[in-house]
Amino acid sequence: MRKIDPRLVLAIAAAGLVMALWLVLMSVIVWSTLDAQERLAVGDVLAPRTVLVAMGWMLGLFLVAVTLHMLHRRYVGDPHRLIEKIRVVVTATTPQQLTPRGTAEMQAMARAVNELAAQRDQLRGDVAEQVAQASLRVQQEKNRLAALMAELNQSVVVCNREGRILLYNQRARQQFRQLSQGAGAAAGAELIGIGRSIYAVLDQQLVAHALERIHQALGRGVATPSAQFVTTTQGGHLLRVQVAPVRESAPPGDGETQEGLQAVSGLVLMLDDVTASVQEEAERDQLMHGLTEGSRSSLANIQAAVDMLGYADLEPAMRERFLGVVRDEVGAMGRRVNDLAHRATQRLKTRWPMEDMLGADLVTAAQRRIAQHCDRPVTLDTIDTSLWLKVDSYTLLLALTYLAHRLVDEFEVRFLQLRLQGTATHAQLDLVWSGQAMSNETVMSWEMDAMRFGSERSPLTVRDVVERHGGEMWFERERARHQAFFRFMLPLASVQGVVDAPLGESEFSRPEYYDFDLFKMADQGSALDDRPLSELTYTVFDTETTGLNPADGDAIIQIGAARIVNGKLLRQECFDQLVDPGRRIPAASIPIHGITDDMVVGKPGIAQVLPLFHAYAQDTVLVAHNAAFDMRFLQLQEEASGVAFHQPVLDTLLLSAVVHPQQESHRLEAIAERFNVTVLGRHTALGDALVTAEIWLRLIPLLQEQGIHTLRQAREAAQKSYYARIKY
Structure with a gap:
């Protein structure tokens, strides 16, 4: 639905009023020149034709309105739309061109903008090439780090001082995924991710205590301090965590502050799941204790029996009795040794991991x-x-x-x-x-x-x-x-783990994920509403449903989401989960999203999935296209799932109308076309979420051009949009 420009309405009303006044004035002037007989004659002529005169008057007003509308569209609306598209080209990070339309002057302007954009893109390319050459050595160092991290058999996680994850390797991702499955997580849930808090898994007090011990060691002048602790996860796993500091490089001549507190900008955590080894060691100790105690008792009985057998005058019945004791105890010792060997063999079977x-x-x-x-x-x-x-x-x-x-x-x-x-x-x-x-x-x-x-x-x-x-x-x-x-x-091997790895790569080719720019965000302490849009962390999500009426029983059948951290879309940390709606999927909706009843059979219900999605989106701003629709479905499930989404929500539909009020459509496909975003997987939850994320990254600079820099300003601007009136 396109909003009517209020300026056009005012122009048409003003033109109608002017025409009406002009007709009245002309009628008065002509009437004043007539004598009494002529006035009677004119009255007799017009009296039976009053309706025709009124219709002619209305037709004249309509023709004036149409003419004004065409003139407004050609000389006011088209230039405004051209300006909006020029802003898209100006803020675009990839080459983009305008399509010349409208008057000859506007077409000439569009061609001139295209020429300037082409020159800018060429200059950008030259600068990018120089930057690429200058940063080649840095990239080589990163590649060496990536290769080292990929080959490590130990889980490694690097955090800033607030516990936000800056780096992790594939081994850590696999281990945390196993931990989440142990806690009952459904497919698609992730406990680890760039910008997420390590305290979702580890007790903050334990990490703080380890950091305090590191500070004490730094104060004593220890060159490479470290600390370690063992903790239990929600899934019942035992984790051994070794903590080492990431030291800040102080400017020349500056010393460290008291006890080196400011010298630590982050932490390196090396994690081992020691559940099996601790249990195995306990069983081994128990087995050895049983073997030792049992053997000591058997040897004592055998020794006593042998001592008695040494007497020459021992009666045959007693001799046979003591010989039986020796045989029984030797047999018991043999069984214990065989049991020990059998258990050792069983442990050997699982010693080497699959x-x-x-x-x-x-x-x-x-x-x-x-x-x-x-x-x-x-x-x-x-x-x-x-x-x-x-x-x-x-x-x-x-x-x-x-x-x-x-x-x-x-x-x-x-x-x-x-x-x-x-x-x-x-x-x-x-x-x-x-x-x-x-x-x-x-x-x-x-x-x-x-x-x-x-x-x-x-x-x-x-x-x-x-x-x-x-x-x-x-x-x-x-x-x-x-x-x-x-x-x-x-x-x-698992097809998901090997064949369908992100970005067409095997999970084992480059299994490290990092963003060291997050070291700079350790001291951010302002309120969320007053934080700049470019500094926030976002969860961009979409849902697929059985229908369009949540109040009439339609339910969610898929949730897809991706995270934006530090201005980067993290495609490798997506949330993608089918949901059993507990009802049949209408045949009319299947061609839209492609999800059938067979695909959701056996999948977790919404009461299981929403807590996982809530944890995935924790401490982030939610972003969706036509967010009112998706949020209504989530809100109706708050009681059943036991979770509520209270974080701020931004809508790309509303904000597109804010930055491009003259555009005819704000559908997802139309916005993607304006921003030159490729649409893949349309009407799949994850596909639409990824497209929405790309659109949101392009909307941020356009909002900043209009003076909308913070989350509060973006929410207030969105609520003033015409589309904010739509309710579900």
């Missing part, structure tokens, strides 16, 4: 290892290089080498071959050979024997390795090719 690994890398490692240990050529055949596996590479390579070694020792196999192919749910890894046939009984014995070859010893069996991977292994003959093979069915 990790995502490229299948081709695993096969190449197996080829080298088998050739080295068995002194036989090993070839590769039909290797699917796109497969990612979820494997314990150490034990799996041990099993393959063990089987190859027995083939060479017992059947004198001359050459071996490895194959790797994928199925819909698993990967098939084959160890192939040509030679003497073997029986199924032999295969079963190999499968159940402890693996031993050369200097390698392990209490594990091939069957243990197969069970560890939740797969299968069997022996099969290919009579046509005179070959046989052992086939391992192995689990595939």
Whole structure:
């Protein structure tokens, strides 16, 4: 709906009034020149035609209004719209051109603006090239840091003094995701993110105490102080946290303040999930204690029995009784030792973690290892290089080498071959050979024997390795090719974790996320309403629903969101969650959002998802397009979910009308077209949220041009917009 310009209404009303006064004046002048008889004649002529005269008068007014409207649109409206588009070009960070329209003068102006914009873009390109060359060394240092962080097996998080996260590596992201799942989080929830508070996971008092110990160490002159503590997360995990300071570089000649308090600008946190190791150590201690105490008692009984058996005059019945004591105690000690060995074997099964690994890398490692240990050529055949596996590479390579070694020792196999192919749910890894046939009984014995070859010893069996991977292994003959093979069915790695990584990269290629500019934000203490728009953290979100009437029972079926921190859109920290609405999705709405009933079956309900989204959006300003619609759906679920969204809300629909009041449309697609924003995934919650985020980043400088710099000013300007009257 387009708002009518009040200036146009006033112009038409003024023109009508002037025309009416002019007609009245002319009528009075003409009437005054007539004598009495002529006036009677004119009255007789016009009396039956009063309606026609009135209609003519109204038609004249209408023609004047249309003419004024066309003139206003051509000489007032079009220039204003051109000015709004020029402002978009001026504030655009990417090359953008105007489409010449309107009068010849306006078209000439548009072409002149395009020429100036082209010159500016060329200058920008030259400056950007120089900046890129100047910052190449800095970028190389960042790449070295990224490579180092990517290879670390430890979770690393860097925070500023307020606990806001500035950097984290992929290992930390995976670990925090596991912690959130342990707390009952649904898919898409993240406990970690740039600009988010580490205190969502760690107790602030523990971190403050560690920082105090670091300050004390700095005061004593310790060069590299650190502190550590162990804490429990909401999901019941034990975290060991080592804390080290990030030191500020003081200007030359300036010393540190008292106790070095100002020398610390942030903290480096290295986190280890020690839940399993602590539990394992406790079980080991308990087992060793039981073995020691039980063995001490058994040895005492055996010693007493042996002492009694030393008497030559001992009666046969008593001798047999003491011999029974020795046998029973020795048997009990044997059972305890066997139980200890069994438990040690079970722990050994899970000692090496299951990790995502490229299948081709695993096969190449197996080829080298088998050739080295068995002194036989090993070839590769039909290797699917796109497969990612979820494997314990150490034990799996041990099993393959063990089987190859027995083939060479017992059947004198001359050459071996490895194959790797994928199925819909698993990967098939084959160890192939040509030679003497073997029986199924032999295969079963190999499968159940402890693996031993050369200097390698392990209490594990091939069957243990197969069970560890939740797969299968069997022996099969290919009579046509005179070959046989052992086939391992192995689990595939998560598609989400490997194939669909953000920005088309594997999660393991550049798994670090950082924004060191947030070090500068440690001392921001002003009220949120008075903070500049460019300094705020935003959660830009969108919802997909079963319909458009929340009061009539329509419900949310998807929530998508992205965060903007320090003026940057963090695409790798998105929230994307389907929701079971508890009702059928109308067939008429499915072609719009593409979400069917089958897609939401088994997904968490809104009462589970909203607390997660509330935590994701904590301490941020909410941004949405036509936010009144989305917020109404959230507000109706506050009682069911137990959370309420009290943070400020900004609407790109209203603010677009503020900066571009002359534009005919403020739909999301129309605004995206004006700002040259590519629309991908329209009418998906996450797709629309990302487009809205890009639009919001382009609206901020336009608002600043109009004197709207703070959150308070933006909210007040939005409420004055015509579209703010729409209610849901």
